Amino acid sequence: MPSMLRDGSRRDVLAAGGLAALAALLAPRMALADEKAVEAEIKKLYGEKKLESGRIKLDVPQIAENGLVVPINVEIESTMTADDYVKAVHVFADGNPQPGIVSYRFTPECGKAAAATRMRLAQTQNIVCVAEMSDGKLYSTKSEVKVTIGGCGG
């Protein structure tokens, strides 16, 4: 796997330099999403509907040493019955080349609106999570992850 080797060597260079400044020099080569891009994505899905706070437990590390594999666990408070459940959850990042990370669709059969996966983060940024309930209500929350080594191979 030559690409892995190359990635590895870049990482060694970064480690040897040991400087965040070097990473900062490398990062801006990519066109990155920003807060506006995330807002635009949410608008595309839900228009101008109001986002309330609460009910979402977004579990991401405060500091991620390796941006290539960052665990993300979301859980939304809900009884998950046929007439009151979490329909969808969308996760965005405001500092990746593209804002989308993952969109989940739950059903009452899940019993619990929780899911875990792993994501790539290019740099330190905010993770934004929006949950849509079966009654149409929207909730959102965000959390910052500090990334030591970015996860978007150059």
Added chain:
Amino acid sequence: MAANPTPRVRVPAKATKGEMIEVKTLISHEMESGQRKDSAGKTIPRKIINKFTAAFNGKTVFEADWFAAISANPYQAFFFKAQESGEFTFTWKDDDGSEYTAKAKLAVA
């Protein structure tokens, strides 16, 4: 990276009625983001698994749309409330149109 992505799933074999079980899945896949460049400076085209679906006895119970920000060898965990015995079918859809599937049985006492 392996030409054939290999799915691995972990589902408890048995559960009591009403019990909440956690389903964990993993599939080997490079999840090429479309952002990287090869040694000649050419962009490597995007090739990711863009959708994961879990169905129980034929009914979809959980879906995830994955974007380019999902890590290589994607992991997905979710919950399911056991009500009756049956079989899970997990499907992963690749950008190139391929589909990978795995099945797991659950016995509910």
